[in-house]
Amino acid sequence: MGWRVVVDEDLCQGHGVCEGEAPEVFEVSKKGDLTVLAERPPDAQRGPVEAAVKYCPTHALSIQED
Structure with a gap:
């Protein structure tokens, strides 16, 4: 079973x-584009990705299990 990173571009700042x-x-x-x-x-x-998801100030990141 795999996993992937998901970014909500509407939330990412x-x-x-x-x-x-x-x-x-x-x-x-430098412009702030992810x-x-x-x-x-x-x-x-x-x-490290779980930490990034946890600490994202706008909650724009998630992990999706496949």
Whole structure:
């Protein structure tokens, strides 16, 4: 069973907390635009991605189980 990162682009304001928690998965530009570098990251990134989801100030991130 796999998992993937889901971003609600209407909620994301580009604070960059996700990039701080999981820089291998998220990148935020100087303009505040979020790029998901790995929509289906390896399991080793699960902890950092969960932290990014937890600490996102606008609750724009989630993990979807496949």
